[in-house]
Amino acid sequence: MPLPPHVADLTSIDLLLSVAELGSIGRAGRAHGMSQPAASARIRALERRVGAPLLRRGARGTVLTDLGELVASWAAPVVRSAEDLATAIATLHAERIGHVQIAASQTVAEYLLPRWLVTLHTLVPHIVPTLSSGNSTVVAEKVLAGAADLGFIESPDVPAALDHRTVATDELVLVVAPDHSWASTPPSATEIVATALVTREAGSGTRSAYESAVAAAGLGQPMSPLLEVSSTTAIKSAVGAGIGGAVLSSLAVAPELAAGTLVRVPIPGLTLRRELRAIWPSGRAPSGPAAELLTVAAKTRLQS
Numbered sequence: 001m002p003l004p005p006h007v008a009d010l011t012s013i014d015l016l017l018s019v020a021e022l023g024s025i026g027r028a029g030r031a032h033g034m035s036q037p038a039a040s041a042r043i044r045a046l047e048r049r050v051g052a053p054l055l056r057r058g059a060r061g062t063v064l065t066d067l068g069e070l071v072a073s074w075a076a077p078v079v080r081s082a083e084d085l086a087t088a089i090a091t092l093h094a095e096r097i098g099h100v101q102i103a104a105s106q107t108v109a110e111y112l113l114p115r116w117l118v119t120l121h122t123l124v125p126h127i128v129p130t131l132s133s134g135n136s137t138v139v140a141e142k143v144l145a146g147a148a149d150l151g152f153i154e155s156p157d158v159p160a161a162l163d164h165r166t167v168a169t170d171e172l173v174l175v176v177a178p179d180h181s182w183a184s185t186p187p188s189a190t191e192i193v194a195t196a197l198v199t200r201e202a203g204s205g206t207r208s209a210y211e212s213a214v215a216a217a218g219l220g221q222p223m224s225p226l227l228e229v230s231s232t233t234a235i236k237s238a239v240g241a242g243i244g245g246a247v248l249s250s251l252a253v254a255p256e257l258a259a260g261t262l263v264r265v266p267i268p269g270l271t272l273r274r275e276l277r278a279i280w281p282s283g284r285a286p287s288g289p290a291a292e293l294l295t296v297a298a299k300t301r302l303q304s
Contacts, residue, residue, distance in 0.1 A: 100289035103148035137203035154205030
């Protein structure tokens with residue numbers, strides 16, 4: 001039977017769930033590729049349909065009202081079912097049998113994409129993905145040039161000609177060798193910024209995210225690199241050998257931290273969490289295998 005006209009659209013429901021998860025309308029809007037005013041307008045329209053406030057804004061962010069929590073509890077399984085339906089329909093699409101060109105920054109390519117591709121292969125065995133990796137700037141250029149159907153980047157800025165969706169979050173950490181002086185006597189944030197570190201090349205998302213966080217904290221610009229390396233593995237080897245410290249993805253250094261071959265150094269007063277995003281040309285939503293991969297990646301974020 002036809003749905004009643006007062007039933008809200010799923011995009012607004014999904015946005016409400018993201019506000020509950022992220023604690024901010026602005027962050028939820030960015031996760032859905034929309035501005036804060038657009039996200040606020042959707043939430044207001046949803047509240048009008050429900051007939052009561054769903055969100056409460058306070059000093060610590062935005063939280064759901066009691067009624068909002070109730071609506072969210074009803075909505076969550078509906079959104080999951082809608083995602084499953086979208087995946088199933090995409091699987092039946094004629095484009096499902098073919099290739100998909102993927103470009104990804106190193107962190108995503110090495111530590112997240114493998115399990116996404118395993119899931120994609122389980123759902124649609126006939127898709128043949130082709131993956132190229134590079135820094136976030138290179139990935140964006142490939143997507144803009146049409147050399148990749150879908151890209152994944154880790155830099156804080158997305159070119160204006162690209163649409164995007166957050167698919168994961170990550171934290172950058174400062175690491176040193178166990179016998180480095182910082183391992184026993186952590187420095188201040190000012191000292192860290194004034195010290196030359198081992199870094200990725202210019203254009204790297206990890207380097208850009210660190211530099212942006214330093215600037216946002218009012219600490220100026222980091223010291224020029226001690227050593228520039230285009231490989232995360234090479235940076236970890238150099239740091240382990242004692243050449244100096246480096247700021248890297250927590251995903252990349254998890255094995256070394258667990259084994260004790262690298263040591264994490266706290267950076268007081270500096271927030272180094274970042275969003276990892278899928279990107280595609282503006283106005284051309286991913287379709288076929290690319291859409292299926294985006295669904296897999298986004299569902300992983302909701303489940304994490």
